[in-house]
Amino acid sequence: GAGVSQSPSNKVTEKGKDVELRCDPISGHTALYWYRQSLGQGLEFLIYFQGNSAPDKSGLPSDRFSAERTGGSVSTLTIQRTQQEDSAVYLCASSPRDRRLAGLGVNEQFFGPGTRLTVL
Amino acid sequence: DQQVKQNSPSLSVQEGRISILNCDYTNSMFDYFLWYKKYPAEGPTFLISISSIKDKNEDGRFTVFLNKSAKHLSLHIVPSQPGDSAVYFCAASHSAAGNKLTFGGGTRVLVKP
Secondary structure, three states, X not given: OOXXXXXXXXXXXXXXXXXXXXXXXXXXXXXXXXEEEOOOOOEEEEEEEEOOEEEEOOOOOOXXXXXXXXXXXXXXXEEOOOOHHHOEEEEEEEEOOOHHHHOOOOOXXXXXXXXXXXXX | OOOEEOOOOEEEEEOOOOEEEEEEEOXXXXXXXXXXEEOOOOOOEEEEEEEOOOOEEEEOOEEEEEEOOOOEEEEXXXXXXXXXXXXXXXXXXXXXXXXXXXXXXXXXXXXXX
């Protein structure tokens, strides 16, 4: 079956330009997450969607970052006026309906291959 | 403030021997822990997890141990195989934060044939 897909796989942009990164989660997965991995660092949480709503945006580093999800499926992460420190691999993950509510533990998150963003 | 730390950035081990990866955390609210494996140019893949109500979980060659009092967990891979060469990330979550994962910085494992 199809896994999580992300596009583009690589994006090179100039400082100050806006970029859009896309994530297609696994069909039927209601939860969607964005993380980023800067060079030599671990994964850093950005934002979490349950359906189309984002109950946790606490990881977005500045107001230049925004994300939306439509139809409970595809999500877009937008970075406005990109800066060099935005260069990183942006990873999307999805997981099924929250099993925690049924006492079945934390859902495994399935990750896409990421988008490598380079801001010159 | 790093809430999840993997203090060893790299580990080299001979094929067939045991690999031991360590992870420390500071947030006592964490109640679920996961290990992910990552190959270059791919997203992380889930390996094994453990709830805070347990101290050990085993799945084939992989075993995770949790020491809550020390806020420490470890992943044992035995026997190590060359295909295990990858970066391993420890992650943690707590109920109040939904499924948001807090990751460590990763440990690069090299298994030598």
